[in-house]
Amino acid sequence: MEAYLDNSATTRCSQRVLQIVHKTMDIDYGNPSSLHKKGMESEKYVKNAAACIAKTLKVSEKEIYFTSGGTESNNLAVIGAAMANRRSGRRLVTTQIEHPSVQNAMAFLEGQGFEIIALPVDGSGRLSLDALRGAVNHETILVSIMQVNNEVGSVQPLKEASDIIHEQNPKTLIHVDAVQSYGKMHIRPKKLGIDMLSASGHKIHAPKGVGFLYIKEKTKIKPILFGGGQQLGLRSGTHNVPGIAALGEAACEAYENIEAKIEHMYSLRDRLITGLSQMEGTVINGSLGHDSAPHIVNASVTGIRSEVLLHALEERDIYVSAGSACSSHKQTASGTLLAMHIDPALLESAVRFSFSSHTQESEIDYTISALEEIIPRLRRYARF
Amino acid sequence: MYQAFLIKYGEIGVKGKNRHIFEDTLVSQVGNALKPVDGEFTVRKENGRIYAQAQGDYDYDEAVEALSSVFGIVGFCPVVLIEDEGFEKLAEAVIDYAASEFPQSERSFTFKVVTRRARKNYPMDSMEVSAAIGERLLDAYPALSVDVHNPQVTIHIEIRNKINIYSKTIPGPGGMPVGTAGRAMLLLSGGIDSPAAGYMIAKRGVKIDAVYFHAPPYTSDRAKQKVIDLARIVAKYAGPIRLHIINFTQIQLYIYDKCPHDQLTIIMRRYMMKLAEHFAREDEDLGLITGESIGQVASQTMQSMAVTNEVCTMPVYRPLVGFDKQDIVDIALKIGTYETSILPYEDCCTIFVAKHPVTKPNLKSIHKSETHLAEKIDAMMQEAVDTAETIRVEYS
Numbered sequence: 001m002e003a004y005l006d007n008s009a010t011t012r013c014s015q016r017v018l019q020i021v022h023k024t025m026d027i028d029y030g031n032p033s034s035l036h037k038k039g040m041e042s043e044k045y046v047k048n049a050a051a052c053i054a055k056t057l058k059v060s061e062k063e064i065y066f067t068s069g070g071t072e073s074n075n076l077a078v079i080g081a082a083m084a085n086r087r088s089g090r091r092l093v094t095t096q097i098e099h100p101s102v103q104n105a106m107a108f109l110e111g112q113g114f115e116i117i118a119l120p121v122d123g124s125g126r127l128s129l130d131a132l133r134g135a136v137n138h139e140t141i142l143v144s145i146m147q148v149n150n151e152v153g154s155v156q157p158l159k160e161a162s163d164i165i166h167e168q169n170p171k172t173l174i175h176v177d178a179v180q181s182y183g184k185m186h187i188r189p190k191k192l193g194i195d196m197l198s199a200s201g202h203k204i205h206a207p208k209g210v211g212f213l214y215i216k217e218k219t220k221i222k223p224i225l226f227g228g229g230q231q232l233g234l235r236s237g238t239h240n241v242p243g244i245a246a247l248g249e250a251a252c253e254a255y256e257n258i259e260a261k262i263e264h265m266y267s268l269r270d271r272l273i274t275g276l277s278q279m280e281g282t283v284i285n286g287s288l289g290h291d292s293a294p295h296i297v298n299a300s301v302t303g304i305r306s307e308v309l310l311h312a313l314e315e316r317d318i319y320v321s322a323g324s325a326c327s328s329h330k331q332t333a334s335g336t337l338l339a340m341h342i343d344p345a346l347l348e349s350a351v352r353f354s355f356s357s358h359t360q361e362s363e364i365d366y367t368i369s370a371l372e373e374i375i376p377r378l379r380r381y382a383r384f
Numbered sequence: 385m386y387q388a389f390l391i392k393y394g395e396i397g398v399k400g401k402n403r404h405i406f407e408d409t410l411v412s413q414v415g416n417a418l419k420p421v422d423g424e425f426t427v428r429k430e431n432g433r434i435y436a437q438a439q440g441d442y443d444y445d446e447a448v449e450a451l452s453s454v455f456g457i458v459g460f461c462p463v464v465l466i467e468d469e470g471f472e473k474l475a476e477a478v479i480d481y482a483a484s485e486f487p488q489s490e491r492s493f494t495f496k497v498v499t500r501r502a503r504k505n506y507p508m509d510s511m512e513v514s515a516a517i518g519e520r521l522l523d524a525y526p527a528l529s530v531d532v533h534n535p536q537v538t539i540h541i542e543i544r545n546k547i548n549i550y551s552k553t554i555p556g557p558g559g560m561p562v563g564t565a566g567r568a569m570l571l572l573s574g575g576i577d578s579p580a581a582g583y584m585i586a587k588r589g590v591k592i593d594a595v596y597f598h599a600p601p602y603t604s605d606r607a608k609q610k611v612i613d614l615a616r617i618v619a620k621y622a623g624p625i626r627l628h629i630i631n632f633t634q635i636q637l638y639i640y641d642k643c644p645h646d647q648l649t650i651i652m653r654r655y656m657m658k659l660a661e662h663f664a665r666e667d668e669d670l671g672l673i674t675g676e677s678i679g680q681v682a683s684q685t686m687q688s689m690a691v692t693n694e695v696c697t698m699p700v701y702r703p704l705v706g707f708d709k710q711d712i713v714d715i716a717l718k719i720g721t722y723e724t725s726i727l728p729y730e731d732c733c734t735i736f737v738a739k740h741p742v743t744k745p746n747l748k749s750i751h752k753s754e755t756h757l758a759e760k761i762d763a764m765m766q767e768a769v770d771t772a773e774t775i776r777v778e779y780s
Contacts, residue, residue: 305735311601381640381735 002317003363007203008150008180008296008354009321014205016253017246020045021207024242032239033230042241049248053212056255057197058188065213065231066244070179070200071101073213074144076235077175077196078105080221081142082114088171089139091115095127095146095156096339102144102177103335115139124287125154125340132161136168146177148184151323151336151352152286153296155181162193173219179203179211183254184295185262195219201243205356206250210243254357261357265294268355268364272297275368279375283346285337297353298323298337300346301371304378309351312378316370323350385484386444386462388437389451390550394458394558409589410434410456410561416623417450420780431502431544437465448554453621455587456564457556461540464549471508474547475520478539481549482521486537494531495521495539502544513541560589562623568701569664570594570673571656572615572627574607574729577675577704579614579721580712584703585673586622593667594625594777595660597632599732607729612777617721620779628663629773632656635764636736642756646742649683650750653692655765661698662769671699677707682741691745 004012013021024045030038032046050061067073082092094106096118103118110116117135121127127145136143143165148155158176165172175196178187182199189197195216202208215221215234227236254261276282281302286292301309306322313320323334337347353367393410411427414436418425423442428435436451444462451460466477482491497514508516517539518530542548570582572594586592596611608629619625632652639651660672676684683692693700704712716722754761 307604308602308735311604315601381637 001362001366003359003367004319005353005355005359005363005367006319006321007356007359008352010202010208011205011356012358013207013246014250014253017206017250020245020249021242024245029241032241033228042239045241045245045248046239049244049251052248052252053214056187056251057214059190059214060217063214063217065215065235066239066247067211067213067235068209068240069202069211070099070177070198071211073198073200073211074099074101074175074177075105076213076221076224077198077215078102078142078144079109079224080234081173081175081196081219082109082112084220084222085141085173086114089141091117091135091137091139091141093117093119093132093135093140093143095119095121097121097125097149097151097336098144098146099150099177099179100335102146106144121154121339123340123342124292125149125152125336127156127161129157129160129164133164133168136165136172138169140165140169140172142173142175144175144177146180147187148178148181148293148296149286149336150180150296151334152298152340153180153293153354154286155291155293158192158194166193180296181293183251184265184293186258189214189216196221201247201250204247204250204254205358206246207243210240210247212247262294264357265355265359266290268359268361269294269297271361271364272353272368275364276371279371281379282375285340285342285346285350295355299351299353300342300349301351301375302345302349304349304375306349306351308378309349309374312374313367313370316366316374318367318370321352321354323347323352385464386438387465388435388463388548389447390461390463390548391434391436391451391457392459392461392553392556393434393456406456406561406564407434409563410454413454413456413561413563413623414451417454418447421446421450423447435463436460452554452556454561455557455559455589455621456561458558459553459555461550461553465546466549468506468543468547471513471516474513474541475517477547478517478541478549479520479524481551482525482539485551491525492527493536494529494534495537496530496532496535497521497539497541499541500543502542506543513543517541557587557621559587562586562589562621563591565589566670567591567593567668568671568673569660569667569669570618570625571660571675572596572611573675573732574610574614574725574727575675576716576722576725577677577680577712579618579675579725580715580719581673581675581701581703582618583621583715583719583721585701586618590622592618592622592625592673593628593664593669595628595630595656595663597630597656597659599633599636599736600631602633602636602735603732604729610724610727610729612775613724614721615777616779617719617724619777621719624776624778626667627775627777629775630659630768631771632768635761635768638757638760638764640736643753645738646740647745647750647753648736648738649741650688650691650745651754652736653683654695654750654754655761657692657700658695659765659768661696662765663772664698669698671701672696673701673703675704675712676702677704677709677712680709682743685743687744688742691747691750694747 028041030042032043050064053064054061092114106116119131145156174194176194177198179200183204197214199212201210223234225236230236276299283300285298310322415427424439425436464481497518499510499513501510537551539551565588568590570592572578582592598608615625615627643651
């Protein structure tokens with residue numbers, strides 16, 4: 001039996017995705033920028049993908065731009081917005097628990113003379129709205145917040161945040177990193193009042209190396225890649241037709257029956273949390289309730305190093321993520337968990353389980369019984 | 385430009401009756417090293433020297449890189465070979481050689497010409513050739529000057545079936561050809577020291593076998609791959625290595641359970657050495673090799689090494705025993721193992737490192753602790769032997 005519970009790291013491609021990828025590589029393999037029929041055929045895939053995605057967000061297909069993944073989408077949003085709007089101010093606001101692609105893009109901009117404010121979060125990984133209010137001023141050109149945190153699954157109060165931001169400065173652009181949330185919940189950028197949204201293909205059963213950035217019409221941003229001028233000059237480079245087609249297909253598939261899928265994932269989550277709570281010395285990091293994302297459970301198994309537990313589970317074909325990697329030189333603990341001020345003993349032993357809508361109950365049960373056997377065995381050899 | 389490499393070797397020249405064994409081994413190792421290089425080479429002995437001659441085009445940089453890792457080579461000279469078509473042709477060839485070898489901007493050095501006639505029927509004698517060629521060079525390149533005592537460049541002309549022209553010697557790694565000194569078993573870990581120790585012993589002509597102890601799930605597959613990668617780099621110099629990968633988890637946990645924690649590392653090392661010896665005997669090795677260096681860590685104080693060594697019945701070679709850490713790092717950098725060694729995949733989970741390990745262990749006390757293992761240790765050792773994975777690691 002195998003249990004792949006590392007879906008927040010990456011997911012397996014679905015059958016529909018595989019088929020469309022094959023078609024775009026073997027049959028409709030033209031370059032969408034070509035003037036002839038083969039070009040037009042492959043361009044259809046790009047247009048269809050944009051249409052699919054736009055429908056899932058209830059936005060216009062003209063507002064969907066394809067990139068090489070979540071990292072590039074985040075970079076384009078943050079750096080592109082900063083560069084285009086630098087005359088309006090020099091402050092950028094974000095949180096302490098963003099993905100490195102946002103944090104490092106911000107660090108780069110800091111070196112270029114921008115002011116970066118990274119807001120703190122509380123013990124369950126949620127942004128402080130008061131701190132946000134205090135940070136957004138007339139100088140603020142962009143706020144970037146991730147919707148669902150990849151480590152613990154906490155969901156940010158985006159509507160409230162957006163209202164506060166617009167109150168303080170109606171011109172401030174709002175970017176949301178939705179890499180962990182897209183495909184797992186309904187997202188309405190127009191209702192939320194946000195200007196840009198990043199998503200990644202390989203988190204929703206499309207291949208690695210493709211993603212998109214929603215950019216609200218009339219938003220001023222500059223490109224960060226220069227070349228042949230594709231995608232209105234905002235993202236040059238020959239369209240990755242196989243990837244884009246896959247992304248579109250996966251997006252459509254993800255939102256089919258999404259309410260049922262969400263319910264399913266919450267039931268898996270509840271089942272796992274119940275199982276874990278019955279084991280001595282396990283602590284769930286983040287919120288236990290349905291206010292957190294449906295597909296992530298972060299737990300600390302006290303007394304056992306994350307990576308040791310990971311390898312022990314691996315021996316049973318159960319795959320998870322470790323909150324910190326083994327290295328006697330330096331403890332490499334997760335930035336997010338640190339920012340949540342989690343007890344250092346818990347930090348060392350944090351493990352993340354993440355499901356997809358394809359995950360079965362039997363995989364959860366298998367994992368729980370494996371843990372019941374492994375945990376007492378490994379606990380005997382705690383660091384002294 | 386160069387059609388051959390003249391290979392100079394050191395110590396093996398004085399070995400008397402065994403000289404030809406050393407030479408033949410060196411010829412064979414040079415052949416092995418040049419096999420993956422782009423181009424065809426024949427390697428042969430001729431008049432007390434070894435030549436690697438290219439048949440046609442070849443990749444010069446690859447060939448130089450390959451020869452720089454062959455133990456037994458003190459230096460090698462890229463040689464221009466020409467047919468003997470009379471003195472004039474020879475002079476022309478030397479002038480062309482000088483032009484290609486030394487760019488215009490550097491052509492103002494002091495030189496001398498040294499000629500050797502292996503063929504005594506050549507019309508001019510050595511001194512005459514040297515003088516005449518020297519004159520021609522001075523005519524062609526007025527900025528040169530002759531210094532017979534301390535020249536910056538020595539141009540060698542050797543008159544054999546063909547005429548060899550060379551002036552540059554590229555240093556080789558020294559040492560003795562691998563295969564001339566026997567075999568030994570290296571205790572390999574993912575650290576900086578053990579690959580360097582393997583290199584140093586291989587350099588004396590010793591073929592290397594190796595053991596690596598891993599402890600899943602406390603150690604990862606990445607740590608194991610790192611060790612295989614390190615063995616691959618050492619194999620560049622030492623030839624193919626037989627690597628035994630031994631699962632030490634059960635034994636490690638048993639020692640942890642039954643013995644005082646501050647003695648954990650020492651006792652673990654004793655059992656590792658015993659297991660290493662077992663495989664060494666099977667592989668017909670003449671000794672063990674470790675990367676130990678006095679005082680580097682608690683298990684490498686002289687008292688600790690004495691206690692660890694007590695279990696060994698065959699010699700243990702510790703080529704780094706007197707080296708500072710920086711010296712060892714320098715070797716690792718030179719041989720190309722350093723970057724891989726410092727990758728952060730631990731090969732021993734820090735759970736099994738005591739906060740205050742004993743630095744001066746008492747042998748009696750260790751023996752007493754080990755009696756607590758009597759019940760199961762032999763069966764566990766046998767299982768470790770039976771379940772070991774052996775792979776052949778080659779440089780590619």
